[in-house]
Amino acid sequence: MACPEFEDLVREGAGGHAARCEDCRALLDALADVDAAFEAAFAGVSAPPGMAAAVRARVTRELSWRRPSPLPEILDFIGWAAVLALAVVLLPRFLPLIDAALAGRG
Amino acid sequence: MAEEFERIVREFQDKIFRLAFSMLGDRAAAEETAQDVLFRVWKGLPRFRAESSLSTWIYSITRNACLTARTRGGPRAVSLEEPAARREAERRVAAGWPTAASPDAGALLDRLPAKYRHVVALFYMQEKSYDEVARMLGLPVGTVKTYLFRARKSLAEELARERVRKGAT
Numbered sequence: 001m002a003c004p005e006f007e008d009l010v011r012e013g014a015g016g017h018a019a020r021c022e023d024c025r026a027l028l029d030a031l032a033d034v035d036a037a038f039e040a041a042f043a044g045v046s047a048p049p050g051m052a053a054a055v056r057a058r059v060t061r062e063l064s065w066r067r068p069s070p071l072p073e074i075l076d077f078i079g080w081a082a083v084l085a086l087a088v089v090l091l092p093r094f095l096p097l098i099d100a101a102l103a104g105r106g
Numbered sequence: 107m108a109e110e111f112e113r114i115v116r117e118f119q120d121k122i123f124r125l126a127f128s129m130l131g132d133r134a135a136a137e138e139t140a141q142d143v144l145f146r147v148w149k150g151l152p153r154f155r156a157e158s159s160l161s162t163w164i165y166s167i168t169r170n171a172c173l174t175a176r177t178r179g180g181p182r183a184v185s186l187e188e189p190a191a192r193r194e195a196e197r198r199v200a201a202g203w204p205t206a207a208s209p210d211a212g213a214l215l216d217r218l219p220a221k222y223r224h225v226v227a228l229f230y231m232q233e234k235s236y237d238e239v240a241r242m243l244g245l246p247v248g249t250v251k252t253y254l255f256r257a258r259k260s261l262a263e264e265l266a267r268e269r270v271r272k273g274a275t
């Protein structure tokens with residue numbers, strides 16, 4: 001009697017043709033062992049426990065880098081304050097010169 | 107966005123890791139890639155327009171990240187030192203199973219063509235869900251079924267032949 005195709009053999013299981021054919025029974029046994037080996041190796045594989053925490057930490061780091069620094073604003077303020085102070089200090093010195101120049105023109 | 111991202115981490119971290127592990131064959135590389143994927147998801151989330159489903163988008167990021175990681179580090183076989191495999195081997199020894207007759211998953215995977223390898227590994231990681239594996243790999247369900255059938259058939263035939271040879275000698 002001819003052996004069935006592999007697909008039919010798997011569908012029939014051990015109770016069908018394989019019950020009478022040693023070669024097909026060996027093939028089904030081998031298939032069961034292949035499945036068992038893969039189940040043992042891969043079933044229940046999940047992400048390592050620290051993985052999500054590591055991602056959250058990376059996100060937090062990225063967010064802190066992204067937060068705009070107040071330094072440029074502070075430097076800008078100091079710069080303009082210095083310019084204003086210089087103007088206040090220097091203006092009385094140059095005021096007579098400006099007055100004289102204006103009077104001379106008049 | 108923070109809540110949405112938390113939900114994604116909870117829902118997808120295992121799947122991303124499994125997909126990466128099945129494609130890279132190495133736990134450390136899979137973890138590194140999976141972290142990178144989740145970070146990219148976080149960065150891309152504000153621009154995600156839901157033209158595709160969220161899972162399709164995440165899996166395509168994962169596949170691309172794995173392909174990049176693979177070209178950087180070269181393909182690796184699935185390690186035989188996986189805890190689950192080791193535990194199972196120890197359990198079999200303790201139970202008095204004939205260990206010589208029990209093939210190990212890593213050696214079996216190594217015999218398969220590359221295109222079948224990650225389909226097989228992912229199928230068993232994803233509790234034998236054809237649909238989920240197809241979604242994760244971006245393949246038609248029929249292709250996943252065909253790959254699995256051919257892979258299991260060729261391995262079973264090879265194993266049965268080897269046993270006959272060993273029995274004959």
